Structures are given as C-alpha cells and as structure tokens.
Amino acid sequence: MKVIRKIIWMGNALKQLKRFPEEVKDGVGYALYQVQYGGIPIKAKPLKGLKPGVMEIVSDDCGNTYRTVYAVKIDKNIYVLHCFQKKSKTGIKTSKQMIELIRQRLREAERLSKHKKEEFQ
Numbered sequence: 001m002k003v004i005r006k007i008i009w010m011g012n013a014l015k016q017l018k019r020f021p022e023e024v025k026d027g028v029g030y031a032l033y034q035v036q037y038g039g040i041p042i043k044a045k046p047l048k049g050l051k052p053g054v055m056e057i058v059s060d061d062c063g064n065t066y067r068t069v070y071a072v073k074i075d076k077n078i079y080v081l082h083c084f085q086k087k088s089k090t091g092i093k094t095s096k097q098m099i100e101l102i103r104q105r106l107r108e109a110e111r112l113s114k115h116k117k118e119e120f121q
Contacts, residue, residue: 005035008077011108020059028059047069054106065086069083
C-alpha cells in the first residue's frame with residue numbers, strides 16, 4: 001500500500017492559491033495529488049537557482065501564468081512554499097523578490113522539519 005505524502009502549506013501559499021482561477025486551482029490540485037503519490041506532474045519542472053527537489057508547477061489561463069513552488073526533498077512531506085501569478089514584464093525569469101521569498105520559506109520548512117524530527121527522538 002502506497003503512503004500518501006502530507007502537504008504542508010508555508011506562509012500564505014494556500015490563501016494565494018485560493019485566489020487563482022478555478023481551472024488553475026484544479027490543475028494545481030491534481031498536480032499536487034500526483035506528487036503525494038510519488039509522481040512528477042507534466043506541468044512541474046525544477047526551479048532554477050535553488051536546491052534539487054524544489055519544483056514549480058506552471059499553469060496558464062487566459063494569457064496569465066500562475067506558479068506553485070513546492071519542495072519534496074526535505075522529509076517525507078511536500079512543502080508548498082509559494083503560489084503566485086507571474087507578472088514579470090522582462091521575460092520569463094522569476095523576480096529576485098519572489099526567489100528570496102521562496103528561499104526564506106524553504107529555510108522555514110527545513111527548520112520545521114528538523115524541529116519535528118527532534119520532537120520524536
């Protein structure tokens with residue numbers, strides 16, 4: 001029997017996801033469901049410039065692009081680090097501000113994981 005991985009939402013990621021269009025929310029939900037069962041969604045790709053295991057789900061709707069960033073290599077959980085609408089006017093690169101927020105939440109997720117491990121030892 002396959003173990004379903006738990007999703008942990010960091011910061012306001014879930015609140016931001018709830019603001020996405022319905023079709024995008026459905027696609028992200030299905031992609032995260034696949035990750036919970038050990039799969040790699042078609043819409044997921046590694047987020048460049050961060051640690052291995054930090055992935056982003058890219059969704060398009062009505063000319064807008066939405067991103068959901070998650071980490072899978074911290075522990076057995078899936079940490080959703082950030083959800084946002086891509087608004088860059090200068091190309092496809094994610095802004096430095098967004099990358100720094102994602103890095104900060106990744107560090108928080110790592111601390112949370114370490115704290116949980118220490119509780120059970």
